[in-house]
């Protein structure tokens with residue numbers, strides 16, 4: 001192995017470097033730096049208004065940082081067009097489900113897979129042989145995801161009438177269809193009951209272990225983060241307060257004061 005290959009092996013999958021975001025006069029993020037390693041489940045925690053969603057939106061290119069850099073496998077993502085983010089391997093779900101409510105579960109998931117296809121309106125209309133092959137592959141992929149997420153029974157139902165927990169799984173399916181290297185989840189446990197949170201935690205671990213996807217988990221539900229994250233970054237008032245293993249962060253006095261302590265007040 002060459003020196004360069006060794007260095008490549010050590011390179012973080014995602015590097016957040018001194019990222020700041022200012023909205024008008026409000027400093028939502030203030031010089032945040034951390035690394036995500038391949039195969040990690042990284043938990044991003046912090047009280048309301050800490051800057052979690054702002055950071056999440058920088059990673060998915062919805063917001064442009066005022067300062068700093070975000071590198072994916074050593075290359076800046078900030079020069080990429082926001083609509084190309086799925087192509088470089090970053091997938092996301094939304095804090096509040098964002099699906100096409102009048103489309104079926106199957107079609108919502110299919111849409112996620114389109115960033116991996118090459119066909120356009122013209123080649124589609126001409127039904128060229130390679131377009132048919134591509135379509136068949138996409139259908140197979142959607143079927144595999146429907147089984148993986150146990151959504152087969154509702155595959156042809158409109159999303160609008162489905163329970164919230166099911167809709168969240170559909171959103172996850174849409175993100176998986178894009179075959180991401182990194183999956184960004186913004187408060188996936190929000191609105192779920194105890195049993196559903198347990199099942200979700202198990203599913204996130206399986207997605208990492210079986211599909212080899214690195215996960216950034218923004219979560220208010222401390223129990224879930226502490227149970228499944230390998231590494232935790234805690235934010236408060238837009239700054240990184242602490243980082244380390246779940247138990248290190250959980251016992252950090254600043255974190256207890258800012259976040260865990262607030263539960264007792």
Ligand SMILES: Nc1ncnc2c1ncn2[C@@H]1O[C@H](COP(=O)(O)OP(=O)(O)O)[C@@H](O)[C@H]1O
Nearest residue numbers: 023026028046047048049050051052053054055
């Ligand atoms: N689009 C925006 N415009 C103005 N201020 C914003 C915007 N988004 C977030 N903020 C502010 O930035 C800070 C961080 O918010 P946010 O990232 O949503 O925190 P969290 O997700 O940790 O609850 C808050 O003070 C919030 O009011």
Ligand SMILES: [Mg+2]
Nearest residue numbers: 052053054095
């Ligand atoms: Mg948020």
